[in-house]
Amino acid sequence: MAKMILTGNESAAWGARLSKPKVVAAYPITPQTSIIEKIAEFIANGEMDARYIRVESEHSAMAACIAAENTGVRTFTATSAHGLTLMHEMLIWASGARLPIVMSVVNRAMAPPWSVWTDQLDSVAQRDTGWMQIYSENNQEVLDSIIMAYRVGEKHNILLPTMIMEDAFILSHTAEAVDVPEQKLVDDFVGEFEPAFKLDPQDPGGFGSLIMPEGPYMEFRYKMALAMDEARKEIRKVTEEFAEVFGRKYPGLVEEYRTEDADAIMVVMGTIASTAKDVIDALREKGKKVGLARIRYFRPFPYEELREIVKKADMLGIVDRSYTFGYGAALYTETKGALYGHTDKPIKNYVVGLGGRDITPDVLVKIFDNMLKIAKDGVVDREIEWVGLHGDERWS
Amino acid sequence: MSMMEDIRLKVESLLRTERLPHVWCSGCGIGITLNAFLRAVVRANIDPNQLAVVSGIGCTGRAAGYVNVDSFHTTHGRAIPFAVGLKFARPDMHVVVFSGDGDLFAIGGNHFVNAARRNHDILVIAVNNFIYGMTGGQHGPTTPTGAFTTTTPYGNPDRPFNIPHLAISLGAPYAARWTTHHLMQLQNSIYTALHRKGFRVIEVISQCPTVYGRRNSMRDPLTMMEYFKKNSIIKHDATFEEMELTYNGKIVVGVFRDVQGIPTYEERYEDIIRRAKK
Ligand code: SF4
Numbered sequence: 001m002a003k004m005i006l007t008g009n010e011s012a013a014w015g016a017r018l019s020k021p022k023v024v025a026a027y028p029i030t031p032q033t034s035i036i037e038k039i040a041e042f043i044a045n046g047e048m049d050a051r052y053i054r055v056e057s058e059h060s061a062m063a064a065c066i067a068a069e070n071t072g073v074r075t076f077t078a079t080s081a082h083g084l085t086l087m088h089e090m091l092i093w094a095s096g097a098r099l100p101i102v103m104s105v106v107n108r109a110m111a112p113p114w115s116v117w118t119d120q121l122d123s124v125a126q127r128d129t130g131w132m133q134i135y136s137e138n139n140q141e142v143l144d145s146i147i148m149a150y151r152v153g154e155k156h157n158i159l160l161p162t163m164i165m166e167d168a169f170i171l172s173h174t175a176e177a178v179d180v181p182e183q184k185l186v187d188d189f190v191g192e193f194e195p196a197f198k199l200d201p202q203d204p205g206g207f208g209s210l211i212m213p214e215g216p217y218m219e220f221r222y223k224m225a226l227a228m229d230e231a232r233k234e235i236r237k238v239t240e241e242f243a244e245v246f247g248r249k250y251p252g253l254v255e256e257y258r259t260e261d262a263d264a265i266m267v268v269m270g271t272i273a274s275t276a277k278d279v280i281d282a283l284r285e286k287g288k289k290v291g292l293a294r295i296r297y298f299r300p301f302p303y304e305e306l307r308e309i310v311k312k313a314d315m316l317g318i319v320d321r322s323y324t325f326g327y328g329a330a331l332y333t334e335t336k337g338a339l340y341g342h343t344d345k346p347i348k349n350y351v352v353g354l355g356g357r358d359i360t361p362d363v364l365v366k367i368f369d370n371m372l373k374i375a376k377d378g379v380v381d382r383e384i385e386w387v388g389l390h391g392d393e394r395w396s
Numbered sequence: 397m398s399m400m401e402d403i404r405l406k407v408e409s410l411l412r413t414e415r416l417p418h419v420w421c422s423g424c425g426i427g428i429t430l431n432a433f434l435r436a437v438v439r440a441n442i443d444p445n446q447l448a449v450v451s452g453i454g455c456t457g458r459a460a461g462y463v464n465v466d467s468f469h470t471t472h473g474r475a476i477p478f479a480v481g482l483k484f485a486r487p488d489m490h491v492v493v494f495s496g497d498g499d500l501f502a503i504g505g506n507h508f509v510n511a512a513r514r515n516h517d518i519l520v521i522a523v524n525n526f527i528y529g530m531t532g533g534q535h536g537p538t539t540p541t542g543a544f545t546t547t548t549p550y551g552n553p554d555r556p557f558n559i560p561h562l563a564i565s566l567g568a569p570y571a572a573r574w575t576t577h578h579l580m581q582l583q584n585s586i587y588t589a590l591h592r593k594g595f596r597v598i599e600v601i602s603q604c605p606t607v608y609g610r611r612n613s614m615r616d617p618l619t620m621m622e623y624f625k626k627n628s629i630i631k632h633d634a635t636f637e638e639m640e641l642t643y644n645g646k647i648v649v650g651v652f653r654d655v656q657g658i659p660t661y662e663e664r665y666e667d668i669i670r671r672a673k674k
Contacts, residue, residue: 030530033531033532036547040548041546044549052547057472082472114469
């Protein structure tokens with residue numbers, strides 16, 4: 001195992017390199033581009049044995065990955081924001097065709113107005129595409145998650161694609177020490193890709209044909225739903241095995257931090273978790289009992305874990321770095337949906353950090369204080385609250 | 397006030413000076429092109445309220461943010477469909493697309509092809525720097541065969557688009573190519589095109605020393621401009637075979653097509669409405 005100083009994007013490129021995809025098709029977009037540049041370099045230098053397709057848009061990038069994967073080879077791509085949303089049609093195709101493609105996504109705000117900074121709406125808006133979704137907290141997790149994603153996705157009872165998120169700039173362009181595992185270990189762990197079905201002139205078949213309403217369309221979708229449930233179990237198993245081989249233990253679908261005996265637990269995705277952990281340590285020293293649940297997998301959604309977590313505290317504060325216009329942000333509504341009938345404890349939604357607005361420890365301290373008050377009073381002051389809007393006295 | 401000073405002030409009034417300095421690297425050709433465009437607008441005496449500028453994404457795409465007229469900084473590749481919508485709603489206005497090669501010919505390529513085919517009444521100024529500049533120098537649809545980019549570290553195997561060739565083959569009534577070295581010709585060409593109708597395309601070969609030149613032994617802006625100067629040949633009405641643009645080779649420039657009287661899409665549409673109402 002070699003320690004290297006890598007940015008989140010370099011970690012993603014290394015995760016891809018170690019997993020040995022045979023085809024990479026990609027299109028540049030800030031702040032993702034350095035992933036595919038690094039991969040282009042690996043391939044050109046002969047360090048990666050793959051074909052690199054320089055396509056003319058993200059839509060084509062995913063289309064090319066789909067076709068390549070259909071021939072029975074492993075594929076990889078990366079994108080961000082508008083690139084990801086442009087891919088939307090092809091994302092649904094990839095999962096519907098049961099192709100375990102793996103993709104890195106750098107979370108960036110959607111325009112207008114133009115912004116290249118972090119915000120999770122781009123990937124949250126892909127919730128219903130049938131892709132598994134992992135939100136990373138650090139660069140090591142970016143790399144390791146890619147390896148695990150191939151392993152989980154390619155299982156024949158699963159066959160679903162995965163996107164692995166990293167917050168723009170906070171991870172994508174920030175370097176830290178990352179363990180780059182030995183190739184041999186990854187080879188053994190991920191194994192050769194064995195497609196369940198593929199385009200094969202010796203055994204011709206049709207892909208994507210038309211189905212009448214009385215045909216098995218609904219059954220195909222039901223099988224996908226079952227596969228997502230299978231994935232939930234497989235993810236827990238694979239993270240255990242990963243720990244045995246590589247010595248790094250990931251918490252399956254949800255990471256808990258100091259949730260024991262907590263009065264209030266914050267639920268988040270992405271890098272906010274790191275800041276929150278520091279804040280929690282500081283608050284605990286002052287006797288404030290707070291904890292954290294970091295959602296690694298937003299899809300499949302960890303409803304079982306959350307039903308256990310809610311038992312440990314008097315309230316949950318759901319912190320979202322995106323908003324779903326009309327009612328509540330996605331992590332909030334999903335959590336509430338999962339807990340309906342399982343708890344009557346107060347749950348509040350905090351909307352933070354859109355368009356890359358900085359989430360400082362101070363902001364989180366204020367949120368925790370508000371959460372603790374709700375835990376004590378047993379009533380939610382506001383169901384959904386946008387934190388730190390210009391001119392808002394409550395948060396200044 | 398001297399005439400020069402008068403033009404300078406008028407050009408300045410067409411810029412959102414509060415947004416300056418611009419993001420472009422020093423020595424970049426996009427500023428030269430924008431200057432030529434604005435000077436042509438001043439010369440043509442176009443009312444700024446009757447002009448809209450539409451850009452896509454990329455270094456050139458930032459132009460929309462600097463012009464002091466109604467402007468759109470649209471999504472990647474979609475400058476032309478936005479412009480088509482604008483022109484349709486406000487046929488009285490001059491609609492100019494000012495965008496880059498990566499934006500117009502890769503992700504937005506299909507829009508270019510179909511808008512040209514339909515002969516929409518818009519002027520497209522396509523700044524061609526051979527590369528995706530904004531994202532740091534990846535291969536694009538106009539990267540010359542053999543050129544070096546971050547995603548073609550050993551040379552580009554693709555064939556690039558020949559933009560005026562493409563436009564003319566689709567029936568565009570006005571198509572020209574200049575480089576940033578041909579400042580007056582470029583300005584004159586834009587001036588003429590502003591007076592024409594239909595789908596008008598002006599390709600501007602522009603230096604990107606920062607991420608293209610650097611990898612292709614032309615590190616500084618001057619070397620790139622000298623390369624344009626040395627290799628350019630003016631050949632108006634060049635045939636398809638003559639419109640060469642190669643890596644390390646000839647750059648054939650000029651007005652390759654300028655015909656008048658071809659009905660625009662907007663005119664044909666009005667005509668149908670008129671006939672239907674009879
Ligand atoms: S990167 Fe190239 S095209 Fe972009 S502003 Fe700099 S010189 Fe101009």
